[in-house]
Every structure is written in structure tokens, then in C-alpha cells.
Amino acid sequence: MAVTAAALGDALRAIVGAEHRREGGAPVDGVVPRWTAAPAGIEQAAALVALAHEERLAVVPRGSGAALELGHPPARVDLVLEMRGLDAVLEHSPADLTVSVQAGCTAGVLAAHLAGHRQTLPLDPPGWTARSLGGIAATQASGPLRQRYGTMRDLLLGVRFAQADGVLTWGGAKVVKSVSGYDVPKLMVGALGTLGVLLELTLRLHPAPDYEATWLAGFRTPAHAQECVAALLDSTVQTNRLEILDGRVLAACSLPVTAVALAVSIGTVEPAVRAQEGLVRAIVQRAQGTVQTMGASFWKTYDRALAGFDGVVLRIGSVPARLVETLGAVQALLPGAAVAGAAGLGALRALVTHADATALRAPLERLRATVAEVGGGVIIERGPRALRERIDPWGPVPPPALAVMRAIKTEFDPRAVLNPGRFVGGL
Amino acid sequence: MALSASVVTGLQRLLGPGGVVLTPEGRLTYESDMLTLYKGLPDIVVLPTSTAEVQTVVRICRAARVPVVPRGSGTGLIGGATAPLGGVMVSLTRMTQILELDLVNRCATVQPGLINLWLTNAVRERGWFFAPDPSSQMVSSIGGNVATNAGGPHCLKYGITTNHVLGLEIVTGTGEVVSVGGKAADRPGYDLTGTMVGNEGTFGLVTAITVRLLHLPEAVKTALASFASLVEASEAVSAIIAAGIIPAALEMLDDAMIGAINAAVGKVYPDGAGAVLLIELDGPLAEVEAQAERVAAICRERNALMVTVARDEAERALLWKGRKEAAGAVGRITAAYLLQDAVVPRSKLPQIMREMVAISKRHNLLFANVFHAGDGNLHPLICYDDRKPGELERAQQANEELLHACIALGGSVSGEHGIGMDKAKNLPLQYADADLNFMFRLRRVFDPDGLMNPTKLLPSHPACGEGFRPSRPTLPAGTWV
Numbered sequence: 075m076a077v078t079a080a081a082l083g084d085a086l087r088a089i090v091g092a093e094h095r096r097e098g099g100a101p102v103d104g105v106v107p108r109w110t111a112a113p114a115g116i117e118q119a120a121a122l123v124a125l126a127h128e129e130r131l132a133v134v135p136r137g138s139g140a141a142l143e144l145g146h147p148p149a150r151v152d153l154v155l156e157m158r159g160l161d162a163v164l165e166h167s168p169a170d171l172t173v174s175v176q177a178g179c180t181a182g183v184l185a186a187h188l189a190g191h192r193q194t195l196p197l198d199p200p201g202w203t204a205r206s207l208g209g210i211a212a213t214q215a216s217g218p219l220r221q222r223y224g225t226m227r228d229l230l231l232g233v234r235f236a237q238a239d240g241v242l243t244w245g246g247a248k249v250v251k252s253v254s255g256y257d258v259p260k261l262m263v264g265a266l267g268t269l270g271v272l273l274e275l276t277l278r279l280h281p282a283p284d285y286e287a288t289w290l291a292g293f294r295t296p297a298h299a300q301e302c303v304a305a306l307l308d309s310t311v312q313t314n315r316l317e318i319l320d321g322r323v324l325a326a327c328s329l330p331v332t333a334v335a336l337a338v339s340i341g342t343v344e345p346a347v348r349a350q351e352g353l354v355r356a357i358v359q360r361a362q363g364t365v366q367t368m369g370a371s372f373w374k375t376y377d378r379a380l381a382g383f384d385g386v387v388l389r390i391g392s393v394p395a396r397l398v399e400t401l402g403a404v405q406a407l408l409p410g411a412a413v414a415g416a417a418g419l420g421a422l423r424a425l426v427t428h429a430d431a432t433a434l435r436a437p438l439e440r441l442r443a444t445v446a447e448v449g450g451g452v453i454i455e456r457g458p459r460a461l462r463e464r465i466d467p468w469g470p471v472p473p474p475a476l477a478v479m480r481a482i483k484t485e486f487d488p489r490a491v492l493n494p495g496r497f498v499g500g501l
Numbered sequence: 502m503a504l505s506a507s508v509v510t511g512l513q514r515l516l517g518p519g520g521v522v523l524t525p526e527g528r529l530t531y532e533s534d535m536l537t538l539y540k541g542l543p544d545i546v547v548l549p550t551s552t553a554e555v556q557t558v559v560r561i562c563r564a565a566r567v568p569v570v571p572r573g574s575g576t577g578l579i580g581g582a583t584a585p586l587g588g589v590m591v592s593l594t595r596m597t598q599i600l601e602l603d604l605v606n607r608c609a610t611v612q613p614g615l616i617n618l619w620l621t622n623a624v625r626e627r628g629w630f631f632a633p634d635p636s637s638q639m640v641s642s643i644g645g646n647v648a649t650n651a652g653g654p655h656c657l658k659y660g661i662t663t664n665h666v667l668g669l670e671i672v673t674g675t676g677e678v679v680s681v682g683g684k685a686a687d688r689p690g691y692d693l694t695g696t697m698v699g700n701e702g703t704f705g706l707v708t709a710i711t712v713r714l715l716h717l718p719e720a721v722k723t724a725l726a727s728f729a730s731l732v733e734a735s736e737a738v739s740a741i742i743a744a745g746i747i748p749a750a751l752e753m754l755d756d757a758m759i760g761a762i763n764a765a766v767g768k769v770y771p772d773g774a775g776a777v778l779l780i781e782l783d784g785p786l787a788e789v790e791a792q793a794e795r796v797a798a799i800c801r802e803r804n805a806l807m808v809t810v811a812r813d814e815a816e817r818a819l820l821w822k823g824r825k826e827a828a829g830a831v832g833r834i835t836a837a838y839l840l841q842d843a844v845v846p847r848s849k850l851p852q853i854m855r856e857m858v859a860i861s862k863r864h865n866l867l868f869a870n871v872f873h874a875g876d877g878n879l880h881p882l883i884c885y886d887d888r889k890p891g892e893l894e895r896a897q898q899a900n901e902e903l904l905h906a907c908i909a910l911g912g913s914v915s916g917e918h919g920i921g922m923d924k925a926k927n928l929p930l931q932y933a934d935a936d937l938n939f940m941f942r943l944r945r946v947f948d949p950d951g952l953m954n955p956t957k958l959l960p961s962h963p964a965c966g967e968g969f970r971p972s973r974p975t976l977p978a979g980t981w982v
Contacts, residue, residue, distance in 0.1 A: 085976070121974040128976070169743050169848035170877075192745055214687075227695055228664050240974045241935045249844045251876040252913035253650040253699050254920060254931055255958065256940045257663060260695025269691075281745030304605055308628065310719035312785055346788035391687030395605040420606070421686035448606075449668075450685030468689040474679040479691050481946045486939075498690040 079108075082129060086111050086153075089121045094159075102134050103142050104459045105151040112156035116176070116234065116242065116273045119155060123271055123491075124240025126153050132494050135267045137178055137206030141213045143456045145266055145496035147463055155271060157208055163187050164274065171279040172231065172248060177208025177272045194282045196223035196314075198373075200423075201381030208272040214264030218315035218337075218373065221418045229278045230259045235270030238487040248276045261482075268497045269486045283314070283341030287351065288368040291358040292332030299334045300397040302361035303417045306338070307394060311353050313418065315339040317376070318397060322412030323425070326379040327372075334401070336363070336417060337372065380414065385427040386434070386457035390441070391450040392420035403444040407437035420448075423455070431464035442469050468498040504544045504589075508565045512547050512589070515557050520595075522546035531572065531590050532583060536840075539580030539922045543570060543590035550595045552670060552678060552708040559706065560676040562589050568955050569674075571702040573614060573645030576637040578840060579921025581649065581701050585956050591706055593644050599623060600709060608667055608684045610711045613644020620712070629714045632659035635917070636825065644707050650699030652917030654750040654824070657875040658783070659715070661917060663698040668711035671697060673704060674948030683711055696943075701919055702954035704947035720786040721749070722793045723817040724810040726800035727774035731755050731858070731870065734776035735850035737803040738874045741780070742847060744799060746792050750781040751875030752824055757834060758869045758882075762823040765830035769823040774806055778874065779824055827871040834869060835884035837893075839900045842924075843907035844916040847877035856906045857881060864899040866892075878916030879907065905930065925960040934964040935971035 086095045090111050099110025108131075113119035126133045131152035136142070138158070157178035164174040168191045175184060182203030184195055197210055198217035205215070211233070216225040223229070232246035245258025262270060293299040299318060306313060317337040324331045338354055340347050358365050392400045397417060404413050404424045415422030426434070442452045454467035471479070476499050483501040487494075495501075513521050522528055523545055533540045544567075549555045562569045568588030575582050584590050596612035599620065603609065604627060611620060617638040620631045634653035635641055641651070647669070652661040659665075668682030682694035697704055728734040734753055741751065754762070754777050759770045770777050780796055782789045797808045811817035823830075831838060845853045857879075861868040872880035881903065885896035904914060904927060914920070914927045928937060941959055945951075959965045 089976075117974065121976060124974045125976055167846060167848060169739050170846040171742065172846070214692075216687075224660075224664065227692055228660065237935075237939065241971045242974070243935045243939050243971075244933065245936060245939065247844070247913040247931070248911055249846050249877060249913050249916075251652060251656065251661065251844055251873075251878050251916045253652070253661070253917055254914045254924075255928055255937075256943055257650070257695055257699050258936075258939065258943070260663070260692045260698075261943070263692055263695070265691055281747065284745075307607060308604070308716065310716065310785060312718075312788075342785065342788045343791040345791055346785045349787040350785055389687055391685045393606040393685050395603075416686075419686050445685065448685050449683035449688075451688055453687070453689050471688075471690045472680065474677055475681050475690065475693060477677070478673070478679055478681075478693060478946070482691060482943070485942050485946050 083109065085125055086122070089125065090114065090118050099154050100139070102136065102151045102154060103147050105148055107134065107151040107154040109152065110154040110156055112159045114159055116160070119160065119271060119273055120236040120240045120242045122153065122155060123236040123238070127239045127489060127491050130489055130491060133271065133491050134493055135271045137209030138180065138204050140201055140205050141209055141215065144213055145467055146500060147459045148493070149495040157206060160273065168193060170250070172250060172276060173279055174248065174274060174276045175207055176274055178206050180204055180206055181210060188279065192282045193279045195229065195277055196280055197226060197229065198377065200377055202377070207275055211263050211272055211275060212265065212267045216421065218317050218416060220421070221316045221416055222314035223280060227260055227263045230263055230275060231278055232276035233259045233262050233272060234274035235262060235272050237270050238489065238492050243270065246276065250278055266497050267493045268483060268501055269492065271492065285344040285347050286339055286341035286370070287347050288337060288339040288372050289354060290329065290366045290368050291336045291338065291363040293334050293361065293363045294332070296334050296398045296401045298361045298363060299336055302336060302358055302363055303394055303397060305357045305360065307418055309353060309357065311350050312340065312342065313338055314341045316416065316418040318415060318417035318422070320401065320413045323379060323414040326412065327375050337376065380423065383425045385425055386429045386461065387455040388424040388426065389453040389455040390422040390424060390445060392422065392445045393448050393450065394418055394420045396420060396448055400445065403441050407440050429461065431461045434461065435465050438465060471498050504567060505565060508561060508567060509545060511561045512545060512558065515554060516547055516549060520548045531592070534575050534577040534580060534582040536578050536580045536923055539583050539585065541583045541585035542587065543584035544587045546590045546592055548592045548595045552672065555591065555706050555708050556672045556676060556678055558589065558591055559672050562952060563676050563950060566950065566952065568952050570954050571648065571706045573642030573648070574616070574640050576641045577645060577649060577921065578918045579649070579923045581919060581921035581957055583922070585922065593642065596708070603684060604629060604714065606684050607714050608711055609714055610709055611643055612709060613642060613647070613707050615643050617641050617643055617646055624714060625717070628717050630717055631712060632665055632715050633662045636828065643710055643712070647698055647707050647710055648701050649919035652878070654752055654873060656917070657751055657873065658747050658749045663695060665713045666694060666698050666710060667713055669694050669697055669707055670709035671705045671707050674950060674953040699919065701921060701958045703944050703958050705953055718783040720789040721781065721783040721817065722789045722810060723820050724780045724793060724796060724808060725770070725820050726778045726780065726805040726808045727771045728776045728805055730775040731854040732851045733804055734778050735854050735874065737778060737800050737805065738850055739848055740799045740803055741796055742875065744795060746796060748780050748796070748875060749783040750779070752779040753870065753872055753874035754779070754824070754827070755870035757867060758827060758871045761830040761834045761869060762827060764833050766822055766826050769819055771807060779820060824871065831869055831882055835867065837887045838882040838884045839896050841879055841881050841883065841900055841903055842915045842918040843879055843904050843912055845877045845879065845907050845910045845912040847875065849910040850874060850877060853879065853906060853910060857903060860899050860902050864895050866896055866899055873916070876916065877912070920958045922957055925958060928960050929962060937962060937964040938969050938971050941965040
């Protein structure tokens, strides 16, 4: 039932209190919201969503705000749910290697909590310490550690969310192994909050390695690096990170510049790290690379270089056997772009400076066509609104799969109140 | 439900005489999976050989409103591949090809009928393996593994089936062929691959699967530790995990099981122990050696009666032989049993073991345990004599009590077998009405007509029916409503 703006404002205040509701608020992708509300608990969050549903308000959950430029520009932003206050570590069970957190809890806060127990949640997308775990889940953001530990989809055991009409719903389990009913957590990861507002996450933890070492291997050509990646994957070396960095990313990290480099880390007991170092060195040398031992600060430097990049970020999904083609395509189509990413999985990022829609449209289409040969795609992970108004930030999704996605969205959010218009196909 | 002649003729014309089973004695083979408490004879069994044939089968069934029940090897343990409402059973045992091996990209694409172990056999010599290893892996199909999101002993370290599935081709309940995911990373859109794994055929029939392959580890070390009691062995399990060690497998057997196995395959486990832990570590050699020492020390600190480490492959195979023959060996101690698959948080193992002993005594039934202790996934075999009146009912009662105890400790009704017909009624223990309703609606998206493996996975419950409205948040009394 439509009501006056004043009545709506009163209703929001009645849910969260006057000090946690304001008109306007920080813009989302250039759009100033009509209201911003900061729920103090999941019941308040659910009530806000229910109210929005009743009044057909577009709801945009906001965590750290690091990924607001992912997706189509929002058509409407009526109510921003400020999730930063929902930041509690609810239950950490060290003996079970599980933790439950509220969605606004940042990965950095959780890491500090876990460090004393020598445990870790191995999710490290660029700028991860400041990012909310709900945001990392909604955007399926990943970093170097996915080489060994996978991504949020592999670590999210259970999830509590508010459906579009505000109904609090739980999917999954709180134990590390469960096949009870449909895998609802998987549906929520990467859905950009379009099927529910994520409120609580139960996550699988890993023991922190006793000891870790990192090496940087420089190569003359991408082909040599790819040969090295193939040899490492086809060996018993158990890397926990295997990143490829081109010369521009090396420069951004203030490292000696080679055409391309691999950053390899291994984490386990110290004797095993030492033993595997020998294997790594031999494999790198066979691919005519040079090895340099890096300090533990390397990964912080690398993270800062990627997170601090000011420009358009493309997420390229390819395969490890196509590094040469993918790097070559980026260099040919987007001269000046920097490339880095998980070489062992073919999950790369291209960092593009000074790109406007006119300059980027054709190269992006060609890049998408190149990776489509192996079924991959290119997503604009970050970029100015003007760019994403003119270029589909997600790229094509095969029509049969998109039809299923549309049917799911229509089933669970028929009034299109959850982050409307921002996901693939304008869902 | 009798099939109309036009459906039968349509299927016969599509698949030829070799692709259709119509005789009662032929169909009898297909009336249940390994959980024979649930039986249901399909009206016809079809054996398609291609995605296109599967699609046509589904379209024929949809037009005639006939239930469709997929079946792989029939080794499920939940009453999943059975046709309680009759209809068409689709056996995928003729779709067994490896469509693509792509070792440089660490993946393979296979047809659903391919036997799990055959995939590893095809790549092992080149140094690779497919990680999900249900105990049935010698006979179970990968399509069945995907349907139930199967686990296995080594899932402790490597994760269950879903962690190894990169993409699927599925014929949905609407008769569409949909390809999702694939070998390339990070596709845009909802994770339909992850959403579909474990759907038990209720979304449709999987016709191709792209899976991740892993490189074989440098070293494998297997140790055996025996303890006076299940509770002490459980405490050792918790201590190993708490020490930051995730073994590849961490299996526990109790005295009843040890006795049965020793009687069946020779003395592989020490007599007189209340429980043994079978601990397998794999990975880089130096890591395995360091961790094996640590694990042995932890077991001794926890009052292990004896700790032995296999010195070579032959000894290792012997330690595993008992575990792998467990299901068969149990025939020596009981005529029939119920197999529970519930999970507890692993720190709660000592507690649930105490409760299990109490339940066993209360009902005067033998429980034989062989289970995945490392992830808290119980597998007690609740033994009963089906010739004695009332004993099955008592076993079922004990089974339910144990399940409730697991849920009360924060667990899950199934760790790796799935839900099927057997556990659908138990889902409301774990999920509220709103949660069940969400799952029901998800199913309806894929199968709007309710024809895909009906009666499985979701309970007969108001929240799993049309028209149900979960209770919504109470909005503050105000001006706008």
C-alpha cells in the first residue's frame, strides 16, 4: 500500500530508531538513496526488508562499500541497509573449525579473532581486511588463497538471510559435512543480494599453516611462465598461492620488473616447506626462470597494489592452460593494462587505466570472445557508472541458463525489491 | 499408475527394444536402491544413450504427466532411486563415456553413468585422481554421486562431491537442456552448478558432468590406533583436529565392527580394543612424516592402547581392507541393519558416543560403528533380526532417537547419503517452515509439474505445498498499514 514519504520515514524510525535512520545517505554507484537505515540486529534487518517489500522500495544492502561498482548501475535505490553494525562474531568453535558471524563483520576483524587460535578463514580478495564477509559472499570475491582453499562457495556452510518479503530463512548447516536438503548457501554466494539479504554466515575454517614461505619467479615470456604453471600443477608441490603478475603489476608492487612473474607460496610444517622449495626451484629453472625468496610482507604489498588500483578492474575467468592467450589478448586489446591473478585456476584480473566506454567496448567484446572459446567470461568488477551504463558489466550468459536464473529471481523476488536491475540480464 | 499405450510406444520408438524394460521380472531389479525398506516398481525402465534421448524421455513424460525417476548404479542408501508412484525410471547406465580429459586444466567431463572409480583409473597412471570416494566407488556412478552430493572417507580433507564439480548439463523438469558452469573460472550469474549438486533428481536429470581432478599426493601414510573405548577414541579425534591437523581420512570402528571384520577377512585389527582409529595422512612427504609423528603422540597422550604405522603399501592396503569390507562383514553379526548417517559437530563426538551407548542399551540392540569420525559423520549400523516381531520397529525407534540427539547437539540429519524417502520426514528437525518453503519453491522452479523424482528429498509438510505463507516479521504498528 503506497503511503506518504513522511509515513514511511516514521515506519523506518519505528524499526531502527531515529538515530539509525536518515534521509539520503552515502550514494550507491552515484545514486543518493531516499533513506539509509542501520539495523542493530537481524530482526530489525528483516523488518526493514519486509517494509520495503510492502512499499515496493528497492533495497540495497551495503557492507564495506568496496564492491558497489559491481554490476549494472542501480535503477532505483530507495533504502540502503547499512550492514556495518551487524558485525558480531557470533560463535567460534575452535575444535570444530567453524565460526558463525554476522554479515557485516569484516574479514580483518575475523582474522584477528582467529589468529589467537591459529586458525584462518582463507579468503583474501584485494583489500580483504576491510571488506565485510557478507559482501565477499554476495560478490563471490576471491584472492590468491583460492589456489588451495577454493572460494566462498567452498567455505560457506550455512547462511541466514531475509527473503524479499522479510521472512528470515536459513539454509545449509553448522557442521562441516551436511547434505540435508538443497544447497541454499551455494545459491546465495555471488547472487549480489538479489535473492535475499545475507545476515549471518557459518563458515568452515582451516588451521593456519605452521610455517609459510613465498618465492617470486621471473620469466622472459608468458610462455615460460605458463610452462612453469603447468609443471607445478602436474607435480606433488602443494602450493597455497600461485599468482601470475605481469610487468606492470610488478612495478606497482615496487618489485624488479620482468616480463612476467609467478608468486608462489607454500604453507605447512617447516621441513615440508623446505623440501618443496627445492622442487619449486627446479621447476622454475627448467622453465628458464629465476627465483627470489620473498618476505611475508610480499602478500600485503601485492594486496595493496591490487586494492589501491584506480581504474577499471576486469575479472577474467579462463583456464590455466590459456595464460599466454589471455595475457596476449589483454595486451593486444587493452595496451597499458596490467594483469595478475590465480594462474593455477585461470582466474585473472586486468587493471585498465583511462578507459571510457567508447574505448573499452570493442576490446572488451573481443576479449570476451577469446575467453569464451573455453567457456570463460569477463566481468567488470569495478568501473565508473558511465562505463557500465553502456557496456554490459557481466557479459553474456547462455540463454537457457539465464532463463533458469530469471525464473529463480522471479520466484523469490517477484516485486523486484532486492538490488533490482544490477545482476546478470538485468535481474 | 498404468502408463498409457502412447507413452510406452513413444518410448519404445525412441529407444528401441534394447533401451526399454517392460516385463515385470525385468523391472523388479529396479524396485529399490540399497535401502530395501522402500520399494516401488516403475511402470517402465528406459535406458537412454544420449542427452537428446533423455530430453525426449522427459518431454514425453511431461506431456503425459508421468513421474520420472533417475537411477545410476542403484547403490544409494536413502530410497532415492525407487519409483513409489510408478512412472518411468531412467537408468543412466548406458551413458558411461569420458567425454573429455583435460589434465592441463585439471578437469574431465563425463557422462553420468560412469563409475566413480573408472575415472580415477583412467588418470591415475598420469598422476591424477578424482577425490570423492564413497565406499561404493567401485560400483556407484558419478551421476549418482552428483545427485546425492556423495562424500567418502577422504572428504575430510578434500571436501564432498560439490567441491569437485565445475559444471553440469541437466535436462530440467521442464524438458530443457541447460548447461551451467564449466572448466573456466568465475562465470557470471547464480551458481547453478552448486545449487544443482545434491538435488537427488528432483530438478531433472544430469546428463554430463565436468569435474575437477587432483594431483596424487607425494606421500601417503596410514596409521592405526586402538583405544579402550569409543569415547576415548573420540577425544583423540578432537585433539588431532584441535592440533591443526586435517588428515586425509580419520575413520573410527568400534568393537562390534572390529570383531565382525576380523572374523570376515582375517585378523587385521587388534582384538579386545573398544575402538580403533584409522588415520590417513597424505601430502608432501615431509609434511606427512611430521604430522604422523604428531598424530601418534596425540593418540598416546590420549591413552591409546597401541599405535602402528603402516610401513609399506601392502600394510596400508591391509589396514584399509577391513574398513572397506565393513559393510559385507557385518553380515556375520546381523541379518539386517539400519544405517544412520547423521552428523554432529566433531567436538561433540564423545558426547554422542555416550548417548549412543545409552540408546543401544535402552533398546537392547547391537550398534556396530564404522564412521567418518574426523568430520563428525556417524554411521552406526543398528542391527536387528527381521524375523523377530517388533525388532525392526525397535531399531527404527532407536534410529530416530539417535538422530534427534544429533540434531540437539547442533548436527545435521545427513552427512553424505542424502535424504531420499528415508529422511524427508526428518528435515523439519533441522529446518524451520520458512526454510523448507524456500527449498520447495526452488524445486518448483526446476520442476513446476512435480514430476521429477516425486516424494523424495522434501517432506510431505504444509511448508512444502502450494499456498503456504511463512510467518513474516511483525512490522511496527503505524500509519501505513
